[in-house]
Amino acid sequence: MKQVTIYTTHNCAYCNAVKMYLKQKGVKYTEFDISRDLKKQLEVAKLTGQSSIPVVIIGNKVITGFDIQQLNKLLGLQDFTGKKNRKIL
Structure with a gap:
């Protein structure tokens, strides 16, 4: 599986929705809260x-x-x- 990284803030409803969706699908991810990290905000x-x-x-x-x-x-x-997305080569 591809590496997944999420940039969020603690009070963002859409951020929480993305995290919940990925968890439901069993997708592991790395999260960065940009409200606490200026470097990540700049990224x-x-x-x-x-x-x-x-x-x-x-x-x-x-x-x-x-x-x-x-x-x-x-x-x-x-x-x-219910259809699996197909990758186009």
């Missing part, structure tokens, strides 16, 4: 050009916000129809 700004969160990094791909379709696609998980 988010550099990665996305903005300061909005959550930011999810899967491999070398960046997702901003809670985008279930993108999460499923990049992690090879099933979508809401």
Whole structure:
């Protein structure tokens, strides 16, 4: 499975939703709370050009916000129809 990193803050509803979704799917991740780490805040700004969160990094791909379709696609998980997302080569 690809490495997953999440940039969050403690009071962010969408951050909590992303974490809960990944836990439900059995996906392990590394979390950084940017409200407590200026260096990580700067990383988010550099990665996305903005300061909005959550930011999810899967491999070398960046997702901003809670985008279930993108999460499923990049992690090879099933979508809401029960079909496994296929990777296009």
